[in-house]
Structures are given as structure tokens and as C-alpha cells.
Amino acid sequence: MARVIVLGAGISGHTAASFLKKILGKKHEVIVISPNSYYQWVPSNIWVGVGKMSIDQVRFKLDKIYKKWKIDYKQAKAISINPEGNQDISKPFVSIQYVAGEKAGTLENVEYDYLVNATGPKLNFEATEGLGPDKNTVSVCSYDHASHAYTEFKKSVELMKQGKKQKFLIGTGHAMATCQGAAFEYALNIAYEIKKLKLSHLAEITWISNEYELGDFGMSGAFVKRGGYVMSTKIFTESIFAENNVNWIKRAGVYKVEPNKVYYETLAGEYKTVDFDFAMLIPGFAGQGIKAYDKTNQDITSKLFAANGFMLVDADYTPKDFEDWSIDDWPENYQSSAYNNIFAPGIAFAPPHSISKPTKSTNGTAIFPAPPRTGMPSGVTGKIVAQNIAHIIKSGKHEFKHTASMGRMGAACIISAGYSMTRGLGATMTVSPIVPDWEKYPQWGRDVNATVGEIGLAGHWIKLFLHYMFIHKAKGYPFWWLLPE
């Protein structure tokens, strides 16, 4: 009997665990270790942040579903990995610490044959002074943050109702933050709600971002066919902002936040500030800081993880100039480059480089988006890792039947621009591939026939439909495995 441990029960880890158990059945053991007792459908946190969904609509308890699937669930966080065991334990193991219940605080070593590290990103608020929900800004990166954001938003709405002007600042809170798409949808939802309340004349909404141009979204922008032209997502994004009276500040690396004031450096090397009453700024992302030790308890963290804490996998990490980047740099099977029984799907793997062009200010500060890893690639990579591990266990052959490179797969992202079944809006964006392939598509970097950028009510319906579909799938309701990631 083989034992597979999955660290993390987010989009990637939960997908991996569900397929591992489905394929491996009773003969093998699957253990999920995750500190949060809930699964959350993160993309819908945007709607929690404007009061359109409750926390309980975007999350559900994991223990019930894991019990049904006969997956052993430990509400704990991984602290370190011993991929070779140690002097007392011959097998590889993970050291975990329970975070809830009777065992809270207790440490345990859990042995494994295969390990899936799907711990996603650490929301690195500490990297920007004064940033975060405990300090001067709000966030929508988790359901509790989003609920807090809504409470703060309501306060601003109340002040506007009393005739007081309010400044809203939304965007990235670090010079190298990613996830612009989420911030973009939040800005549009805020604008939509304010418009519905007929308070737009009292709201000044500003977008602040580390992107070179709007619409970069950390994926180097994209080109879409619209109105008889092939146009850049820069035009698409600027148009949506202009229509919604959202101003913008681009090429900005936020480095400090004080109550009601954001400090940022521009690519031109200027140091500037912008005032706000309400600010939702996405933090930088890092790995979870899991350590690694060899058999003799020597620290081998840098062998398994990159400096930013993400796990090194089958990518080409050789430093290269932007012009020399290739889709072949991107991983295909997410196997650790150090140990062949460890995998890192979803956001947990270290990308070989960014997708956007690296740019530095005249003062030498790197100001550009880190590469995003959205829900679809996170789910797909979780699934193929599960399929490959199951195949290795069942066949005894160490081969990869399934691959999923971000340089070959496409992604769909539905950006909510207002929640209403009859007047709502959503921007449907698809790109293929996610990482531009300039060899295959020399003109636009991607397949323009597969790349879509459309705004309309249909986008809202799709986003809502996906919400229910993915929650259905994650809850393991009938035919869940037939639903795509």
C-alpha cells in the first residue's frame, strides 16, 4: 500500500486529492494536511467583498467530504519536509503542527511515499510596510479578508450618503505583486455598486498597478479580435476603466502604506504618494516558508525551494534575457527537481521567470508583475499530478502519462464587472497559451482565434454558473469528475 500526502486543500490540492483517491481507491492511502478546515472558491471572494455573497456561499467544511471519500484529513500546517527521512525514521516524512481541536499545537511526523505540495501562496503583507487588513488596507484574497473589505466599503458608502467624497484606491500593493485580474474585478464591482447607489459623483476611484501598461495582468497582455481589429488588452482595460470613471496610475511599485496614504515609486524613478479613504491592494506572494532537511538534519531548503519559498520543479531556471525566454522553460509535470516523489502543482511551484517583461526603475527597483497562476492551471496541474502519481503507483513505472505546461495550455478568466442577473456584467477573457509562444505565433504570441475579450451580461452568467459548477465538483456531488478544472 502506498501513501500519498497532499499539503493544502485549495483549488490545486483538493483537485489532486480527489483524483488520487478516485483512481487509487481503497488499496492506497491519501492524506490531506491543511490548516484551514474549509475549502473556499477563491474567485467568488470578489462578491463577498461587495456584499453580494455571504462567506458561507463561497466555502464549505472539508472534513465531511473527506470522510465520505475516505481521505484522512489533518487540520495542520506543514512545517518541514525530510525527503530522505532522518536518523530515527527511515522513510521520507513531513513534520506538521496541528492548528485546531484537541491536538492544537501538537507536532507530528507523517511518513509518505509521494508528496504533493499544493500550499499555494503566502499572502506576503509584511513585504510592504503598513499593508494589509490588520494595518491600513483591505484585501479580498481570502473569504475573511473579503468580508472585512465589505465592512469597510459599507463605511465609505455611509459617508458618501452623508455627502462626503470618498477616494477608493484599488490595485497592487507591492512592486512585484501579481493577481491584477482579481483587483481589476474588485475595482469594477466597487464602481458598479457605487453607480447603483447613484453615488458616483462622490467617489473617486483610482487603479494603481505595477503593470507597464494596463491589461498586462502579469501575462504580458494579450491581443483580442474586436470590431474588425486585433487589439491589445491595454485598450480593452483602459476602455472599461474610462467608461466607469476609474483613473489609473501604472508602472507603480507601492512600498509603504500609512493611514490614508500610499507611497510608491515609479519606473521613472520618482517617489510619489496618493491619498485614499478605502484601499484594496493585493500583497506580494511568496511560498509558505516550509523548510527541508536531509537524513543528517542538514538544512536543504535551498535544494527544494527557490529564494521566494516556491518549490523548484522541472522548469528551466537558467537565468536568461527576456528575448531568450521560451515556453520550454515552463514545467510540464511539476516534479521536484531534487526528489522524484515530490510534486508541486498550483501556485506552489517556482516559475522559471515572469511572463511580463522585467523592468527596473532608474533607482534599480524591480517594478513588474510576477506571473499569475489562475484557477484553471491550478486545477489542471493538480489533476495531472494526481493522474501521474496514481499511474506510477499502479504500474510501477516512473513515467508521466500526463503533462500540463502553461506554455501549451490556455486559460479562461471571467472578470466580474457587476453582480446582477439582468443588468450585471462580466468580461470573458480567454488566452491560449497562457505563456506567449513567439515561435508558434510570431505576430501576437498567442492564437488570436482562441483569445477572447468580451464584456456583457453573459460574462456574469458564466462566472455565476462556474461558481456553482466548481462548488458542485469540489463537494463531490454526482458526476463531479466529469466536470473540467
Add this chain to the structure above:
Amino acid sequence: MRVSHLSFNIIYKQMKTVVRNYKDEYYPPIPTKSTKFWRVSFIYQFYKFLKLNFKIMRIVVKGHS
């Protein structure tokens, strides 16, 4: 109420002129009334819903090797 040419000029001069030109927000394309109408037109958007779902499915299927 009909506003005479003279009173229009007086009102206009009293208003603070906002010069929108030369600002970033001035240049992007802005949707026309008809574009806004089609964006929320139920039948047209239902057709778009099917079409976009089809496009998304094509990408999803291609992404799963």
C-alpha cells in the same frame, strides 16, 4: 423650457470648464448607447453565453492532455 442662446451663454460661462483632453482617461474607446444596449440584451447575451461557453470548453479540452 426653452433656453435662449443668450441665457445658454451666461450659464455656460458660469460653469467651471473641465478640460478632459490630454488626460489618460480621455483617449480609450467608450461604448456607444447601442453597445451598452447589446451588452445586457437578454436574447443576444444568451446567444453569447452559449458561444463563449463553447470557446471556453475548447480551451479547457485542449488544456487537458
